[in-house]
Amino acid sequence: MKRSDESAPRSDGVELELPDWSGMDESSARVDPDAAFLLCEQYPVWFDEAAARWRIQRPEKCLVEFTL
Amino acid sequence: MSALATIASSAVENGLSFLLAGGHAVIAHGHPRNTFDLDLIIRRSDRIPWTDLTRALGYGQHREGPTFLQFDPPNPRSLPLDLMLVSDDTYAKLAAEAVPVPASAAGARMVSLRHLLALKCHAIKHGHPGRVVKDADDVIGLVQANRVDVNAPETRELFLKHGTTELYEKIRRICTPI
Numbered sequence: 379m380k381r382s383d384e385s386a387p388r389s390d391g392v393e394l395e396l397p398d399w400s401g402m403d404e405s406s407a408r409v410d411p412d413a414a415f416l417l418c419e420q421y422p423v424w425f426d427e428a429a430a431r432w433r434i435q436r437p438e439k440c441l442v443e444f445t446l
Numbered sequence: 447m448s449a450l451a452t453i454a455s456s457a458v459e460n461g462l463s464f465l466l467a468g469g470h471a472v473i474a475h476g477h478p479r480n481t482f483d484l485d486l487i488i489r490r491s492d493r494i495p496w497t498d499l500t501r502a503l504g505y506g507q508h509r510e511g512p513t514f515l516q517f518d519p520p521n522p523r524s525l526p527l528d529l530m531l532v533s534d535d536t537y538a539k540l541a542a543e544a545v546p547v548p549a550s551a552a553g554a555r556m557v558s559l560r561h562l563l564a565l566k567c568h569a570i571k572h573g574h575p576g577r578v579v580k581d582a583d584d585v586i587g588l589v590q591a592n593r594v595d596v597n598a599p600e601t602r603e604l605f606l607k608h609g610t611t612e613l614y615e616k617i618r619r620i621c622t623p624i
């Protein structure tokens with residue numbers, strides 16, 4: 379049984395030595411909206427199986443009318 | 447031509463207006479992310495002509511509700527289309543503040559940042575629970591990208607009118623500069 383007051387056991391998994399990426403710019407400031415629109419239209423072409431799965435699982439929209 | 451550009455030009459030809467919302471509006475307001483559908487706001491009174499237009503463009507009806515119409519795309523490699531229905535009065539207020547969209551969808555207009563945040567707050571408050579994380583991420587991304595002052599009275603008023611106190615307090619904590 380898990381005990382919530384205990385630390386997780388140390389993992390013996392692969393230890394990765396990753397570089398420091400903290401100086402990288404936020405991607406959202408570097409993507410032009412037109413390019414982002416184009417990419418969104420390309421995703422169903424590149425990832426057709428994922429797009430088909432998403433279409434089937436598409437959640438129903440909000441049922442409460444938006445008013446101002 | 448993109449799905450959005452096709453719909454925009456067909457809508458103009460048929461004298462129908464719409465406002466871009468959803469993921470595309472989030473992108474255009476400075477928080478680029480992927481989206482797998484196209485969300486448009488239309489007048490409830492235009493429901494029938496819009497249904498006719500989408501049918502003419504090859505879209506098939508997916509689901510229908512009192513506040514929305516969802517369509518499957520003409521082919522599986524293009525974006526599904528969701529139409530959100532609002533009253534004429536709300537549409538007029540949204541349209542009055544609407545702004546142009548990026549060049550690739552020339553002719554279309556999209557909801558203002560303020561109204562996009564209101565729509566997101568509304569969706570978080572009333573929408574499908576599975577969407578909350580994505581919508582909350584959009585709100586945080588939009589607030590940060592546009593340097594919205596979360597402590598300003600008008601921001602608080604917007605969040606409390608369309609969202610919840612809990613949502614406002616969380617966004618305020620996350621987005622207040624240290």
